[in-house]
Amino acid sequence: MDEYVGIPTSHPQSYHSFMFKHLFQHVDIPPNQIHLPSLENYSEYDNMIAKYGGIELFLCGVGSDGHIAFNEPGSSLASKTRVKTLTNDTIVANARFFDGNIDAVPKSAVTVGVKTVMDAREVILIADGRGKAEAVRQAVEGNISHVWTVTALQMHPKFIMAVDEVATEELRVKTVKVSLSI
Numbered sequence: 001m002d003e004y005v006g007i008p009t010s011h012p013q014s015y016h017s018f019m020f021k022h023l024f025q026h027v028d029i030p031p032n033q034i035h036l037p038s039l040e041n042y043s044e045y046d047n048m049i050a051k052y053g054g055i056e057l058f059l060c061g062v063g064s065d066g067h068i069a070f071n072e073p074g075s076s077l078a079s080k081t082r083v084k085t086l087t088n089d090t091i092v093a094n095a096r097f098f099d100g101n102i103d104a105v106p107k108s109a110v111t112v113g114v115k116t117v118m119d120a121r122e123v124i125l126i127a128d129g130r131g132k133a134e135a136v137r138q139a140v141e142g143n144i145s146h147v148w149t150v151t152a153l154q155m156h157p158k159f160i161m162a163v164d165e166v167a168t169e170e171l172r173v174k175t176v177k178v179s180l181s182i
C-alpha cells in the first residue's frame with residue numbers, strides 16, 4: 001500500500017522488503033504479478049489497479065494518529081496514489097525500525113490514497129495495543145474527517161476491524177459481556 005521515499009527498495013526497512021519477507025517468499029506468486037507502489041509507478045498506480053479489475057482486499061493497519069497506509073492527518077478523502085510528506089508523529093513512531101534514529105527515518109512516502117482504499121471491494125484493518133486506542137475510537141465513533149483518515153472507512157460497504165482488548169479502551173459505547181447458562 002505504501003513505500004518510503006529516500007531509501008532503496010532493497011533496504012531492510014522498506015515496505016518492499018517487508019512484503020517479500022512476510023508474504024511473497026512464502027507463496028507461489030510469479031514476480032511479474034507483484035505490483036508494489038513506488039516512485040517509478042505511482043502516477044500510473046490507480047490506472048493499473050483499474051486495468052486489473054480493482055483491488056479485492058486491502059489488509060491494513062492504522063497509525064496511532066488514525067492514518068491508513070501513509071494518508072496522514074489532512075489527506076484528502078478523495079486522494080489517489082501519490083507522494084505524501086510524513087508527520088512528525090509518524091517519523092517518531094517509525095524511528096523504532098531505524099535503531100531509534102529519527103534522522104534515519106524517511107520524511108516522505110508513496111502511498112495509495114484514501115479513495116484507492118475505499119475503492120477496494122473489502123478492507124480489513126488490524127489494530128492492536130493501547131497506542132491504537134484513540135485511532136480505534138475515531139474509526140468507530142468519530143465524525144468522518146480528513147484529520148483521522150481511518151474514519152472514511154465508516155462509509156465502506158465491507159469493512160472489518162480486528163482489534164485486541166486494549167485497543168478498544170477509548171470506546172465510549174461499551175457492550176456488556178454476558179454469559180448465558182441454560
Ligand SMILES: N[C@@H]1[C@@H](O)[C@H](O)[C@@H](COP(=O)(O)O)O[C@@H]1O
Nearest residue numbers: 002060061062063068069070090
Ligand atoms: N505506513 C504504515 C501504515 O500502513 C501502518 O498501518 C502503520 C501502523 O503499523 P503497525 O500496525 O505496525 O503499528 O504504520 C505505518 O505508518
